[in-house]
Amino acid sequence: MPPGMVWELVMASLREAYPEETLSTIPRLPSITIIKYTRTQATGSDAFRAIESIPTRNVAADDSRPFLQFSVVHTVGCGQQRYLGFGHPELVRLLRYAGSAIFIDGIFKMVPRPFPQCLIVMMRDPGMDMYVPATYVLMDSKQQDAYWNALNYVIVQTDRLLEPATVTCDFEHGLMNAITEQFPLVKIRGCLFHWKRALRRKMVELCIARPQISAVLRSGVIDVLAIIPIDQIADKGFRFVRAQMDETGNKTKWDAFWRYFRKTWVTSYDAGLWNVNSMTESGIDLQNRTTTR
Template identity: 40%
Template sequence: MQIAVDELARNDVSLSAATICSRIDEQFYGGAQMQALTGLPREQVISRVYRIRDRHSGGNIHGRIEKPPLSRVVDRPLNFFQFHFICGFDDNDQPIRIIGWGHPELISLLKYSGTCIFIDGTFRCVPRGFQQCIVVMVHDRSSGLYVPVFYVLTTHRTMNTCRHVLHFIIQATGEQLEPAEVICDFERTLIDAVQIQFPAADIIGYLFHFKQAVRRRMKKLGIAKRATSIAMESGVLDMLTSSCNHLITGPPGDLPSEVEDSTDDEDDEVDGASSSSDGALSSNSSEAEGGEPEEKSVIV
């Protein structure tokens, strides 16, 4: 029975201790078993499962994701786990931890020259101990869709953290990631990191978050709810991005607080939002008079 418990605990880490206990009971005590058996009580089975898994991962809960089967693509000998980075400490004596996953076959899509990538971060759906989950998608030219490639958990939301995330993603592609366009949130730390890692790329703001920021500002100014709803409808604010290439431009350090706070994952309902290039605000100004390109700037 001990051997059976150990095999289940090591081979399928997705099974809970209670599930393993139930399977052991069914295997040894279920059916038409008539002979007397002396086995492990339920408490010992559960404690043995935890002990075996801790020994297998070196006692580190993060070590479990670095070893098969959790590190592999389901039913395939491919590594879904890509990197685990820890460095220094912040002002609160907390280590900076970055963990990234990505499907190897999808990572190859990032290696094409002149790709368009989309970077989005969420702060709500993250495990305990982490502050952000960054998802990196790439535009698949064959299907015309944005395909999620990387999922990265971070314990901090600083510019250096975003820069490290992009650095390890670049390394995972064999330093072949050279996007022509990067669509991302109106977040200063992320925009600064993108400009450092991809200086030649056009940075495009996400229309959905722009409309969120406008809606929040209209509510703050006391504008009627009906007028706010009309402004959020498809084809109203959107016409500003479809009829011209850019709005008011300014250096990254001049981002208004309303725009920076537009990534807080509020439950605001914004109609007509799109993550395509037609529904984005370009951060790369058009060519100036005389054919010389102007300096890149973030749309606010």
Template identity: 40%
Template sequence: MAPVRFVSADDKRDFLQFNVGYSNDDKYCRIMGFGHPDLIRLLLYEGVSLFVDATFKITPSPFEQTYILRWVQIQCKMKCTPKTVVCDFEQALHVAVKDQFSDSYLIGCLFHWKQAIRRKLIVLRIPADDIKKVMAPGCLDVLTMVPEKQLRNAP
């Protein structure tokens, strides 16, 4: 029987890019990085956008978090200098992105922004029909296209 591979049957390149184990407070931890070599190389083009998403619900046990990074810079000589980085609104993630990609423009993810607003509207006991209207395309999301200065100076 052939070994399990993380790529198509006719592509013999490894999808697993790295597998690093370490100890943290006497607990064994592991970081694994996956990515198709051709897709990783696409990120070398100038002006690329980098999308970062932390996914918790689909993380298999015993792992705690899955990061879908679209770029693996560890243990390779390639340098990625994205023009934009799109991610959710976790403060620690924003700090890390600004540290690693200081020349990139950081953009908050529209999905996560709307999700946070929807949750707040529920906490504020806004009627479900009103929440549905606000969350519909062309309503709340148009605010992302208004220049920030105009939002601050609005009457």
């Protein structure tokens, strides 16, 4: 709770207890300074120690259940890797359902120091028919072993009952490998939103005209490659998409883009990670449709 809010609550309680009295109290700013000093003395200026203390780690002031699910430090060589996991107990509990659909995403810009990344594990709630964020993991490494450890701590919080049927995530090799190691039988789906964002990033890198980029990324153009049979992507698929495009003045750049597409999304990555044709043909519900739009 912010020091200013602590002061306001204390003053409100004093006014309620002594409504008829004239109160002589320490002013707001000096009170905030005292509160900060007291907290520093109690935690040794260690933010992580403060987070682990009661009631800071609780769901709320009137709810003693832990919102802080784990706080772990690993020694790696001469350095350390730290993991802070947060989650409402009721949402973490949803991860126990067998055969669930999980969505894992990482955010980098809105993360508290000193962490460069927050890994969010979302669970499809069958009752609400929507994804809900079950766990947030602050982590200071993007290596495969760090992803493995983060997922392992999430699994432990479910009493090792987390056994998803599908996991949708970004096209990051380290994360995908960690998911495969933790869940050997799981079906991994690449997030179509991240797929199109990666394509756009490459187009911008090649200095293709912005109107042409917007046109090819609109619905029904390049995303058609994600729903046609995989064996038709590099032939009929490419020809269809290019027929819908205006490459005027940028044909050389578009040739370079399609070479990149073939090398990266047909050869390097298994096209089955981002192409959903097999799932639509088998009648499998595309759980990440709403999320990826």
